Amino acid sequence: MQDSNIHDPKILIALDFADRQEALALVARLDPASCRLKVGKEMFTLFGPEFVRSLVDAGFDVFLDLKFHDIPNTVAKAVAAAAELGVWMVNVHASGGPRMMQAAKAALQPYGDKAPLLIAVTVLTSMTGEELHQVGVLRSPAEQVLTLARLTRDAGLDGVVCSAQEASLLKAELGPDFKLVTPGIRPAGSEAGDQRRIMTPEQALAAGSDYLVIGRPITQADDPAAVLAQINRGLAAAG
Numbered sequence: 001m002q003d004s005n006i007h008d009p010k011i012l013i014a015l016d017f018a019d020r021q022e023a024l025a026l027v028a029r030l031d032p033a034s035c036r037l038k039v040g041k042e043m044f045t046l047f048g049p050e051f052v053r054s055l056v057d058a059g060f061d062v063f064l065d066l067k068f069h070d071i072p073n074t075v076a077k078a079v080a081a082a083a084e085l086g087v088w089m090v091n092v093h094a095s096g097g098p099r100m101m102q103a104a105k106a107a108l109q110p111y112g113d114k115a116p117l118l119i120a121v122t123v124l125t126s127m128t129g130e131e132l133h134q135v136g137v138l139r140s141p142a143e144q145v146l147t148l149a150r151l152t153r154d155a156g157l158d159g160v161v162c163s164a165q166e167a168s169l170l171k172a173e174l175g176p177d178f179k180l181v182t183p184g185i186r187p188a189g190s191e192a193g194d195q196r197r198i199m200t201p202e203q204a205l206a207a208g209s210d211y212l213v214i215g216r217p218i219t220q221a222d223d224p225a226a227v228l229a230q231i232n233r234g235l236a237a238a239g
């Protein structure tokens with residue numbers, strides 16, 4: 001059976017490996033038509049822009065997940081540097097505020113159609129309401145996600161990172177075109193680990209997630225390609 005999402009793969013595999021060869025062995029078994037790849041802080045810090053370029057050159061859409069959060073000028077320059085790498089998506093923290101997000105957006109303007117999608121992290125999927133309180137945010141996770149997502153939309157960005165638990169609320173409030181990228185995806189029976197606001201792939205898709213970020217349930221499996229294929233089949237059947 002062919003995946004129905006073959007032209008727009010929904011799964012973004014989080015390549016969180018300390019060993020480059022281990023990551024490349026996995027990538028060699030993947031098809032850019034079946035998944036996209038996410039490079040985050042661990043692999044970028046270890047292996048740098050060359051590693052990202054090698055994945056882009058291999059034909060993969062790459063989400064560079066460095067969650068930029070700094071003064072507007074610094075974030076704008078960092079986002080432009082990401083565009084130079086040819087990545088498909090890049091992110092900032094929405095809590096950096098509207099001026100920071102607008103500066104990031106403006107920095108991508110010269111890239112036109114070649115600009116990566118620019119999205120903003122709302123409330124990390126590892127956080128609970130109690131932890132938000134501990135850092136001085138007295139709203140519930142859903143209320144805080146919606147507040148930050150509105151700021152993100154108003155700053156002209158393409159979407160947000162949120163948990164799938166907030167996806168239906170955000171789709172209803174912000175419309176179908178505003179992209180929702182949801183980590184914290186756990187197929188039934190898999191370990192939550194440090195994630196807290198989780199959903200299964202099928203639940204996330206039904207709730208309105210556009211892209212599902214999945215790391216350990218795929219990368220730590222005995223047969224990652226088989227697990228990816230199984231999740232893609234589940235999504236095709238559910239969608």
Ligand SMILES: O=C(O)c1cc(=O)[nH]c(=O)n1[C@@H]1O[C@H](COP(=O)(O)O)[C@@H](O)[C@H]1O
Pocket residue numbers: 014016040065067091121123124125126161162183184185193195213214215216217
């Ligand atoms: O921006 C992200 O990708 C991200 C945001 C968030 O709120 N939660 C979150 O888990 N992530 C990333 O998504 C990936 C999830 O990996 P697993 O928990 O192994 O599936 C990790 O690489 C995280 O850095």
